[in-house]
Amino acid sequence: MFDWSTMRKVNNFVEDATDHGAGNLKWDSTTVCTLTVPDGKRWYLIGGTTYRDQAATVSVIVYDNDDKPILPLMYDSAGTGRRGFPHSDAYSASEAFKAIPCILDQGEYIKFEFGAAQDAVAYVTALVMEGDV
Numbered sequence: 001m002f003d004w005s006t007m008r009k010v011n012n013f014v015e016d017a018t019d020h021g022a023g024n025l026k027w028d029s030t031t032v033c034t035l036t037v038p039d040g041k042r043w044y045l046i047g048g049t050t051y052r053d054q055a056a057t058v059s060v061i062v063y064d065n066d067d068k069p070i071l072p073l074m075y076d077s078a079g080t081g082r083r084g085f086p087h088s089d090a091y092s093a094s095e096a097f098k099a100i101p102c103i104l105d106q107g108e109y110i111k112f113e114f115g116a117a118q119d120a121v122a123y124v125t126a127l128v129m130e131g132d133v
Contacts, residue, residue, distance in 0.1 A: 007044070007131040015123035017114075030117035033124050036109040042133050043104040048126035050074070050112060051082045057115035060085050060124075065107040078115065106133055 017030045027033045037043045050058050055078045062071035074085035104110075112124045 003131060007129045010043075010128050010130045012048075012126040012128065013123065014125070016120045017118035017122045018120050030119070031114045033112040034109045035112075035124070035126050037104045037106050039106050040133050041106055041130050043108075044101055044129040044131070045104055045110070046101050046127045046129070047085060048110075048124065049082055049084050050076075050125075051121070051123045052079075052114055052118055053121040054116050054118060055079060056118065058083070059113050061111050061113075062102070062104060063109050063111055065105075070108075071102060073110070104128075 012035045014026045014033055014035065017027050017033070019027070026035060045062070048060070050060065052058060057078050058074070058076050059072070060074040061069045062073065064070050074083070076083050110126050114122070
């Protein structure tokens with residue numbers, strides 16, 4: 001159960017897929033970005049966005065601690081521009097919208113996968129309320 005009085009809004013904003021230095025460690029490569037719930041925390045996921053500058057597919061899926069997919073949030077065919085999730089084009093509109101907002105426990109993560117390498121213009125976001133476990 002969330003104690004709303006102790007929660008804070010966190011806008012995870014991760015940009016520049018080409019920068020794997022200290023300022024942007026969340027990009028695993030130019031095609032994968034993950035946002036992980038920190039130890040001792042729990043997230044109440046509200047939604048987010050992706051932006052890609054190349055003609056690439058993108059999928060956004062929530063995974064559990066065992067790297068098993070638990071919630072598809074979005075799949076978008078090749079194209080450029082900003083796209084929010086959950087989105088009506090997600091695997092099945094009803095799957096994503098029934099599950100959002102959802103609760104993610106420590107160690108669970110949101111994985112963004114792009115079908116082609118991205119450059120410095122790409123970014124992903126996830127808007128969450130964060131609280132202690």
